[in-house]
Amino acid sequence: MTRRLNALVIGNAAYEDVDALKNPVNDAEDVGRKLETCGFSVIQEMDSSHADMDRALKRFQRVLKDSDVGLFFFAGHGMQIDGENYLAAVDTDATDEITAKHSSLALNRVIEVMEKSGCSTGIIILDACRNNPFERAWTRSIKVRGLAPVYAPRGTLIAYATSPGQTASDGKGRNGTYTAALLQHLTTPDCSIEAMFKRVRNTLSATTKGRQISWEHTSLAGEFFFNLSLGxxxxxxxxxxxxxxxxxxxxxxxxxxxxxxxxxxxxxxxxxxxxxxxxxxxxxxxxxxxxxxxxxxxxxxxxxxxxxxxxxxxxxxxxxxxxxxxxxxxxxxxxxxxxxxxxxxxxxxxxxxxxxxxxxxxxxxxxxxxxxxxxxxxxxxxxxFHALPGKRHEIAVDVVTYPAAKADQHVVESMHCGGESILWLEDEDYAPEPGEPPLLEQLTLRAFEAQLSEQMVLPSHLLKVNYLSFEKQGRERLWFPLGYTARKR
Incomplete structure (x- = not known):
């Protein structure tokens, strides 16, 4: 059963006209990763300007045409103006309410894009119910708090970090309090979306001692599961x-x-x-x-x-x-x-x-x-995995070596893939004494690349090995540190 799942995830924290927020970028990054493990293709935008958010929504609109499920997640400042909700860009101009409207992303626009996309299921998750920091600059007092309830078209679920008219606070750790609860339950196997959000609400209530109660407005026509078990x-x-x-x-x-x-x-x-x-x-x-x-x-x-x-x-x-x-x-x-x-x-x-x-x-x-x-x-x-088995993407590994005592022999110093070092000590029994170099074993290039292929769970035709310190001839020998591996941690 192949599901076509697409998501747009936005986290805005570095606001220009008000104090920066601590959690939204982390929230968006972590939710994006979780959604990818559930099969979503994710468009991510961090600290986005109004123009960036507009472009991202248009891109999202294009991919939704071929989707079964669309999901929109926003963490950052949101505000209610004249009964409608707006999601603030980092460069939102809050000189007055009218300017703020037109330099923010209207939630109703997101809802309309998803409603008209043809997706059978639309999910909107908003960790954006903080106090409105912009109203201090406005000419009149805005008495409403948080975000306003909105109409959810058929097949849509809209989830708020707190009840309508209430506000939420940033979390004390890496994530906002609501997003932390969401991350805890999002990938629970075989848990329907409604049941999952009930778990989020329970965790959030317990964490905040009842001060913050999340809320959903749903008109879903069928069941949706973020994480279906294999069977x-x-x-x-x-x-x-x-x-x-x-x-x-x-x-x-x-x-x-x-x-x-x-x-x-x-x-x-x-x-x-x-x-x-x-x-x-x-x-x-x-x-x-x-x-x-x-x-x-x-x-x-x-x-x-x-x-x-x-x-x-x-x-x-x-x-x-x-x-x-x-x-x-x-x-x-x-x-x-x-x-x-x-x-x-x-x-x-x-x-x-x-x-x-x-x-x-x-x-x-x-x-x-x-x-x-x-x-x-x-x-x-x-x-x-370094790369999902079954996908046909070539993976490049850069190997850094230094010359050994004999010609055509090199000692492996480090290995890098995707901008990260991937060589690490797996077997502590081989850990060298302080100040001592690791024990080494000698391998032909062919044996080394076969070992690397197995450790990375990659067939040789999808593994490209680049030796940065010498030009490969084929007769070279590598000294590889015992107990080390390129397996995914």
Missing amino acids: LRIDLYSETALSDSLFVLDDRKASHRVIRELKSSTWPRQNPAVDDFTPEMANKAAADSLFVVGRNLYQAACGGSRSASAYLADFASRTNGINEPKRKAILDGMLFEVFFDPNARLRKTFKLRKLEPLFSLQRHKDLLPSFDFIAECLLPDVAQ
Whole structure:
């Protein structure tokens, strides 16, 4: 089940005419990251001028045309003028109410953009209910406080950090009090959006001792979940196939007999079973059975089965003649086995022994839907990877070395990816004594790049290694610090 999710997230803190706020930029950054783990494509704007906010909303409007769900999040100053709500830009001109209106983003405009986009679900979250600091410069007293309630069109939920007419305060830590509660509950698995906001309200009330009560106005027509568990997100296969420890074998089915032999963990039983697994047999099997066959084929290949390894290496040819959905089910199962255990939970240690031949299949255009499948499965856990497996993005790693004693030998000093240092001590047993250099092991460039590929969970065709201190010839040797890794922390 692929959901098209897009979000616009704005955090304004560095206001020009009033005191700066502490939390909104952090709030927007953290909410944006959370939304990405839920599958949202996120447009982020920090400390935005009125022109920046206008451009961002127009960009958001364009992407919403192809979206199922649109979400708008704003943290910063908001104000109610003549019964309507406005979200202040960092350069909002608050000389008077009229000027403030026209140099801020009208909330009604955001609502209209989402209403007319065609999205089935629109979500607006506002951590913008602070005291209006601009009214001090205005010629008349504004007695209303906070934001005004607004009409929520069908299919829309509007969430406020506090009840209409009330105000909220900045938080004491990294995030505002409301956003901190939101971050705590946003990715709760299988929790509907209404139930999630009830949890936020409870946490916020407890944190503020009842002084701040969040509020939502909803006219949602259906249910929405930020974080669906694997069994609910992936509707191609049953729960017993995803959690194949629950899969019940029926030896009257040929595909189930293959699964039983593959599970035996003995090559004399595994190899004949793989050799007997023909396209004719596959075409008669159900998708769930083929998914479990794929899981166990990959497991057998990692365990050293000659026939399973050959099947994997020659997958495109060996599966020629299998109907496309059933061929996909086998490859889906293989990819799933790399990352998920028999209970459909993400493995603590991935099965990477056959990652290279498996992911080399990504070069076959007709097999790409399986890689989209595994990327969707892993999306909630994207923070555990340098790049989401299944996506076809090349990743560059810069390796800094210094010369060793012998020619063509170099000592790895640091490695960098995405602007960050990625080399770190994983095994404390290898920690050097104070003032001593780390222990080193010698690797060929080929062995080093294979090790790096495994640690970063990236196939070699998507990993580009740049050696900054020497020009690669191929005969060089690298001294790599023992106990260190490029695995994602």
